[in-house]
Amino acid sequence: MDTSDDEGRMSRLKDFLLTFFMPEKCYDQFFLYFNFMHVPCLKIVLSKTMGILILVGIVIAPLPQIWKVLWSGSSNGLCSISIFLELLAISTHAAFCYTQKFPIGAWGESLFALIQIAVLALLVQHYQGKTIKGVCFLALYCGFMFLLASPLTPVSVVWTLHEWNVLLVIAGRFFQARSNFRLGHTGQLSALSVFLVFLGSLGRIFSSLQGTGLSLSTQLHAVACCCSVVILAQVLMYWSKSMINVEKEKQVEKDKAE
Numbered sequence: 001m002d003t004s005d006d007e008g009r010m011s012r013l014k015d016f017l018l019t020f021f022m023p024e025k026c027y028d029q030f031f032l033y034f035n036f037m038h039v040p041c042l043k044i045v046l047s048k049t050m051g052i053l054i055l056v057g058i059v060i061a062p063l064p065q066i067w068k069v070l071w072s073g074s075s076n077g078l079c080s081i082s083i084f085l086e087l088l089a090i091s092t093h094a095a096f097c098y099t100q101k102f103p104i105g106a107w108g109e110s111l112f113a114l115i116q117i118a119v120l121a122l123l124v125q126h127y128q129g130k131t132i133k134g135v136c137f138l139a140l141y142c143g144f145m146f147l148l149a150s151p152l153t154p155v156s157v158v159w160t161l162h163e164w165n166v167l168l169v170i171a172g173r174f175f176q177a178r179s180n181f182r183l184g185h186t187g188q189l190s191a192l193s194v195f196l197v198f199l200g201s202l203g204r205i206f207s208s209l210q211g212t213g214l215s216l217s218t219q220l221h222a223v224a225c226c227c228s229v230v231i232l233a234q235v236l237m238y239w240s241k242s243m244i245n246v247e248k249e250k251q252v253e254k255d256k257a258e
Contacts, residue, residue, distance in 0.1 A: 021048050047210065053203030058090075059109045061196035062116035066123065068190045075127040077187015079179040083124060085172030087117045087141070089165040095148040096162035099155060166220045173227035180234045191235045198232050201225035 014031075018024055026041035069075050090113050097107035104111075118138060125134025147153060148161075180186050201224055208218040 020052065021045050046206070050203040050206040053199045054207060055109055056196055056199060058113045058200060061193045061200065062113060062120055063193075064196070065190040065193040066116060066120050068188055068193075069120065069123050069127065072188050073127065074188050075124040077180070077183060077185060077189050078120075078124050079176045080121070080124055080128075082172040082176035082179070083117065083121045085168045085175065087114070087121060089168035089172065090114050090117060091141075091145055091148070092158070092161040092165045092168070095145065096158050098149050099158050163217075166217065166224055169224045170220065170227055173224065173231060177227060177230045177234060180231065180238065185238045186231075186235050189231075189235060191232075191239075194228065194232050194235050198225070198228040201228045 014027060017027060022030075022041060022045050026038070026044055029035045029038040029041050065078075069078070090110055094107060094110045094114055097110065118141065122134045122138055125131060125137065148158065176189075180189070201221065204221045205218065205225055208215070208221050
């Protein structure tokens with residue numbers, strides 16, 4: 001009975017590893033021949049792992065932040081400029097993939113992340129008492145995206161925006177870090193989201209190294225990762241202050257209700 005259960009667990013583990021991390025020949029090298037230093041397979045596993053980190057950083061990272069804003073009913077600590085720049089960066093990537101007619105499977109995660117960040121931008125404006133401004137912003141943004149993805153915009157412009165969108169990411173994280181420093185706390189900034197973004201940044205550095213080596217693009221991704229490290233350090237450093245600030249907000253809301 002136990003042997004059957006163990007075999008079932010090993011079979012499920014093998015299916016999981018073959019699906020996400022390695023081909024069967026690498027599974028055999030690692031788990032049949034115990035050749036854990038097989039360099040080609042190590043490269044494959046590392047590449048697939050970093051790809052998953054990138055996917056996590058793009059698709060999943062905004063969800064904890066949206067949930068935290070909704071749960072707390074506050075967007076205190078979130079920098080609107082930072083969110084706008086992040087939205088613009090992911091939008092240029094999605095527009096580039098669309099204009100190049102890439103299959104949706106190759107960039108669908110960017111579209112999903114784009115929708116999430118747009119929702120987050122609206123929530124931030126809403127909880128700052130600027131709901132109409134947020135709705136107008138989304139309307140303008142939709143118009144911008146339509147124009148960017150249409151034949152009216154030269155391909156060279158879309159290509160340039162896509163090539164340099166990492167600068168938008170760096171700028172966005174810089175503004176968020178500066179906001180945290182000025183406020184002396186991180187407010188409703190989600191530690192989980194920040195950590196997932198950091199993991200995604202590590203994945204992008206590895207991917208860029210594999211593709212272009214120590215190029216300018218790789219160096220820019222490294223700078224973006226350093227910005228993520230700074231924000232993550234601020235989250236940890238201001239943790240207690242952020243908790244106190246949250247309690248004060250709840251007390252203020254309670255006093256207003258009374």
